[in-house]
Amino acid sequence: MTEPPGLDLAALAAHLGTPPLTAELIPGGRSNLTYRLTDGTNRWVLRRPPLGHVLATAHDMAREHRVISALAGTAVPVPEAGPLCEDPEVVGAPFYLMQEVPGVALRHRDQCPWLTPDKAAILSERLVDVLADLHSVDPDAVGLGDFGRPDGFLRRQVARWGRQLESSRSRELPGIDELRDTLAATVPRSRRATVVHGDYRLDNVLVTAEPTAISAVLDWEMATLGDPLTDLGLLCVYWNGLGIEDDPITGTVSALPGFATADDLVQRYATRSGADVTGLGWYTAFAYFKLAVILEGIHFRFTTGKTVGAGFDRIGRLTLPLVRRGLAATAREH
Template identity: 80%
Template sequence: MTEPHATQPNTAKPNTADLPGLDLDRLADRLGTGPLSGELIPGGRSNLTYRVTDGEQRWVLRRPPLGHVLATAHDMAREHRVISALADTAVPVPRAELLCTDTEVLGAPFYLMEEVPGVALRHRDQCPWLTPQHAATLSDRLVDVLADLHAVDPHEVGLADFGRPEGFLHRQVARWGKQLESSRSRELPGIDELRDRLAATVPVTRRTTIVHGDYRLDNVLVTTDPLDISAVLDWEMATLGDPLADLGLLCVYWTGVGVPDDPITGTVPTLPGFASAEDMVRRYAERSGADVDDLGWYTAFGYFKLAVILEGIHFRFTRGQTVGAGFDQIGRLTLPLVRQGLAASAGER
């Protein structure tokens, strides 16, 4: 979308509830539209996502959280760049509309993208239509889209400089160790041991691809007619690196932490018909030709990374710096993730 230019400031008052981090008057002035209304899209645990409309056009807006932004995280320009680059590939992504780096508008950089049909499946009660056959098909499609992403040549889509593949895994362990220190506010038994184990046993990267960084069922939009994945969302941690990091983290999300109403899996993959994590790994290996023998390390790293991410969210929540439902429960998940990471690093199930 070419950004429209206003001929005069927008002075009409939009019909909207209180939306922290989203000043609709300033946004309307920036876009040159009439009054805007908006709503927070629930479910995100990091960046804030809103649905915005002027009554005719509809967009989705992404911006960083309201406070304690971790270094190198929440980069709106990176998200906007990668979805723009993937627009003509087999990977389904929303159309990028506008990147705004002027922090005078919303207090932080943000971008707009088209609103794509579909729903992010997080809870069982969203899926009364989902039969075991649907679940099996969706499992396969989720794996196939990931394999399609990893098959994209970064040079061909203008992402050759999107990351530094050499030393990627070593830097990832170090990076998330630093993020942990930035968010550390309480005792977390075992997390330092897990970090040290990972750092001492980094595998050799066999292949370099575009890496999503947070690939899971509730980061894609699903349509029912036809049953398909209409878009992959939340590209804030995308880079160039080892694709098995995506696969290991997907296994972590798929199996969860084994607590009631597990917010890691959202309980959807436990419905009848969904593939096991082992079956998904097998399909990925067949689809991509990748060697997955070292996946245990990547899974352990996925547990560590997710533990650090959730601890950062807990840190922000305790300081009133994030919005949305469910944040009061995030902090209880860090230690179960650490325990499962230690088990995975030791080769246990």
Template identity: 80%
Template sequence: MTEPPAPGQSGPELPTPELPTPELPGLDLGRLAAHLGTGPLTGELIPGGRSNLTYRVTDGAHRWVLRRPPLGHVLATAHDMTREHRVISALAGTAVPVPAVELLCEDTDVIGAPFYLMEEVPGQALRHRDQCPWLTPDKARALSDRLVDVLADLHAVDPADVGLTDFGRPEGFLTRQVTRWGKQLDASRSRELPGIDELRDRLGATVPRSARATIVHGDYRLDNVLVTEDPVDISAVLDWEMATLGDPLADVGLLCVYWNGIGAREDDPVTGTVPTLPGFTGAGEMVRRYAERSGADVTDLDWYTAFAYFKLAVILEGIHFRFTRGKTVGAGFDQIGHLTLPLVRQGLAATAGER
């Protein structure tokens, strides 16, 4: 299967330490401390995530990052901690920068959901221009190139070399993706969305033939990597919840959508405005660099871009669905629902070859 269901094994109920710990939505620090055998823990929700939840946790001597699924309305197979843990572990030692993973816990009695711990890596996810006053035009260009090169390096990894030959089914990948995201749409449908079914039908009728199969990240973008300042570099690629084996151009099309902005908004709440700073290369130049590095034929990239608009529209509609039911933690979620229809319109334009 491309994305097997998330495990949910039960286990013994863990005692809670006598010392009180601050409340943190989605993470019981007392139970986590008991499970890890540490002293009292403190933690904080790392802002910016729109799906799986990410926390910074410490016992005073050690620091970790914890990932768990969202609090409610979890679509089947969409938030599998085991798969994230597996792909990050497999990529350790390759040219793709990833954090070291420390622990996978499938026992839902600990914090109420499966989770994993990984090392805290230096660097920051760049989402807003005011985060990076140090980003000169030369550094911005270097970061643009590095972002493309890391993606090409990921697509160059042979799944057999890292034990991921059974991580997905590349045959028929694109057709299944259109079907899968259509089902995700239906599972989160709570309002009228003019044009989204037409976009799904156009994509399904014009699926291109995949030239090759690789490990794909599934949500590769600037704010899903950690960036260091001096020297400017990518220290880790994060958020592997959608990773599988499939057509690498799906990653390229999605990167272009994120790079060009969502709904032509200056206050983009999804990817921020960092790529609008002086020095960053345009999406077209990034595609050319990727093609040179990977040898890929990017002739049919319009379809992949249109599919990326559709996929992102479905993801945001799912987040909007959870937000309206009070099942999502963090700031900015009240704006997410306004982006779905602009994405649908851009996707329809891309299917017609309009950029």
């Protein structure tokens, strides 16, 4: 195996005190980079930030490591955390290791020949149930009581993603400023505060076929304490996608027979968690805005040659369709 971009395997082996290592980039992720790593006997997964244009606070390895460590032993399935290295001299950026977990991240229909309608229905329920379980975790009980600042969370989120937009702005994006300003002017009052994942969706969990289950929730880089409806709104946006062929937002997996509708997911979440989900339209609109900004940041990295992997050339085309859907969601809400 050749040495993948973003890793110095000799330096990494020396740092970890292991025999010589081999590694491969795990495809599919478009933000932090994920590698499968082995010394011939042991296997790990390594996470590090992207190679360039790292947005402030968006690629914090210590936060990811802290949250999966804290959630071990709860009802939320997470990989076992390994060592964290915050010294950028080893591989060029901070990183951490975690144990490899069985299961696959379902990103494309060709991964799903085993997924019968009955299994798809079960998986829909499991996805919602794990989210409800996450939102039921007592942050203080798992050592995450200071993991975020719930007061003013939504207002800060709109401002934060507005700043991220400015950090990635390289072209005209009609409507995106209107969407940001509308969201800022209509921020709802949060009803409760929980641990939030920040990017919860089907392809950020690992799925096993037998039994049909979620073996791990991945990609905790945006986790914090805040309003749990932000997770639910974003899940609905990912679930519905853009309604186009070969949709890179969903991979069209959630459109296969047997999967629940987004409305079904919301209803199950409300029943399972006891949460009031009225006013979800604002959260959905915010999710469209947030995703548009994320994809614009990825597009910026692509145009500057700072991405690793395939499919990045299509990402920039998705920003404006997301903006238009966000504006439509704000219109429906008001």
